[in-house]
Amino acid sequence: MPAPETILPPHLARYAVSQDYGGYTPRDQAVWRHILRRLTAHLKDRAHPSYLEGLAAAGIGVERIPSLEEMDARLARIGWRAVAVRGFIPPAVFTEMQSLGVLAIAADIRSADHIDYTPAPDIVHESAGHAPILADPRYAEYVKRCGVAGFKAIASREDQAVYEAVRHLSVVKEDPASTPEDERLAQARLAAAQASRTYPSESVRASRLYWWTAEYGLVGSLDDPRIYGAGLLSSLGEASHCLTPAVGKLPLSLDCVDRDFDITSMQPQLYVARDFDHLFEVLDAFEATLSWKRGGLHGLREALRAGTVNHLVLDTGLEITGRVARRVAGIVGLDGPVLVSRAGKAQGEPWMGQALVAFGAGGLPERGPFTLELPGGVGLSGFRTGNFETIDLKGHSPGGALDLPSRALLFLAGKLPSVAGGPADPETWDRHFGVGPPGEAEQLARQRKAASLPPDLAALYAEVRALRDRGEAPPGRLREIRAALAAFPGDWLLAQEVEELLTPAASPGFQPEDP
Structure with missing residues (x-):
């Protein structure tokens, strides 16, 4: 298989792993065969027509677990690539890969005990669920666009706790060394993390759109829909259950982003798109709600309550990455580290202090003293030393002196067209502040599962x-x-x-x- 570095930028390539095809046990191969034989028999008249055609096009057979090297070569013919990953990777990583047309495929496979359904990502779900429908060009475009929206959406600190709890539960469920008490505690941890969410972030709402379409979507008429969502296409239980009267069928609309889901149980209702063009109508409407598109005061408020690393796109073309921490008298303060970039490329090294963005007319010298009058009677003064660094910074408003850092990066802009999730230059940010990719727990679980046979x-x-x-x-x-x-x-x-x-x-x- 091509080296991940030839497919992905370095900050994403480090999440890729070897498939280790020889690590699959004979029982793993039997699990694959059992699922695929029954799924293909059941889905031939129930799935979107692209599904069965796409299985062959993606190099996915019934008798044995597919080689991801062969899958990658097949997908490359339709403008996509495939890499192996271990378990749940961070949502921002998954969506950025998707936006680049790279399918992240969990290399592990579910155990025979969870043959009908598992909340853990596995090769059945990713390869037999997601890959075949990518053969439809219109749908493949939608999946890429979903990746862009998910990558640009702002996530909250609370989202991280939920991600870690979901990942932990998926490992526990597939680890033969886990006890019933381990599973109970993992379920309780997830419930606590979800209960601690004070609001649905943009990232959460993006994940809901993806869930109710690409994962659990139906297409066609309400009374006789076809399956296209990967979660349905890769689950024996869900594929059988989803078209029964027990599951409510709702017309797809933007309302789906307000409906939460439970990854540990079958879905009580599903959304039906008229056709794949309908997906774009809903996606367009969703994108229009995002700070990435709206910018301005809306974006600042969203970034402020999220408390995470995001980036401001100024009308000067500069991008300022950091944590939006305060907004005082029309001046936005970001806590460091701060990274300045343009067109997604860093302009120098990260700044470990604070940054301020003032909005108004006028100009600032590259170096030297300045006095700046802003709307609302706000004034700033200080000395610019170069590279946006400002010392002896002081500010006032009609209410008195402003509490500003004496030394900070200072930027002046007329407007704020966009506020988007994560760093503007993910590669540089990751090089300085990235943490090791998860996967050790998943690898240990895989080894214990093999040893248990x-x-x-x-x-x-x-x-x-x-x-x-x-x-x-x-x-x-x-x-x-x-x-x-x-x-x-x-x-x-x-x-x-x-x-x-x-x-x-x-x-x-x-x-x-x-x-």
Whole structure:
């Protein structure tokens, strides 16, 4: 597979991992086969027409877990790429990859215990769910645009706590070493993090739009829709349940961004788009609500309550990255570190102090003393030393002296066209302030899951697969294998594979009720 650095910029490439195809156990391969056989049989008349065509186009077969190297090569033909990642990556990383036309595919696969549905990202969901529909050019464009909106949306500090809790729960659910108490505490942690949210941030609302469309969307008429959402296409339970009368069907509208979702259970209602053009109508309406598009006072208020690193785009073309911390007499204060950029490229090194943005007419010298009169009777004075640094900074308003830092970066602008999420130059920011990508817990869980498969049982799985690959089904040997499974009473999956070989005329059907 091409090195991630050839597909992604460095700050994103470090989240990519090796697929480690040899690390999949024979039971992992059986899990894939079980899910894909039943999904394709069930979805052939229920999914959007692009789905089955897209499976082949993306190099996804029924019999074995796909090679992400082959998937990447296939997706490259339609303008997309694929990289392997480990578990839940940060939302800003996922959406930026998506905006670049790169599909982040979780390399792990769900356990047989969670074969119908898992809240954890896995290769079934990402490759068999997301990748096939990208064969439709209009839909692929929508997914990229969703990535841009999600990347530009402002996230709050509270969102980070929820992300960490979701990631922890997904690891616990797939780790064979986890106890029921571990799972209970992980669920409680997620509930507490969600309860601590005081408002739905722009990022939360963007994730809801993505959830109700790209993850759990239906398309067509309300009384006979088709499935296109990846969460539905990759879940045996959801794919069977979603088209029943038990699930409410609502016309897709911008209202979906106000409806929360629960990743741990099946959805009680779903939204139906008329067609893929309808997705763009809703996305356009959503983008118009974002600070990235609105800027001005609205954007400042959103960034201030978020308490996270965002960036202001001034009408001078400068971009100021930092935490919006205060707004006094029309002057905006940002806490450091602060990074100045233009067109997404840093202009020098980060500044570790504060920055001020004043709004008004006039000008500031590059170097030397200045006095500046701003609207509302506000005045500033100080000495500019170069590179926007200002010392001996003082300010006043009709109410008296302003509480300003004596030394800060100072900028003057007429308008604020945009306030967007995250740093304006993510690569430079990450180089200075980035933290190591998550994934250690997911890797340990994968190793423990592989180790939990008894060698004798793994050998039986491998033997049954080899018999199938050779087109052989010796009844005597298969009955011996079935008898040997008495030593593993909880392993229903291999027993089912043996029965399929003993009764080759049997249809795989669709059996979400399998124990």
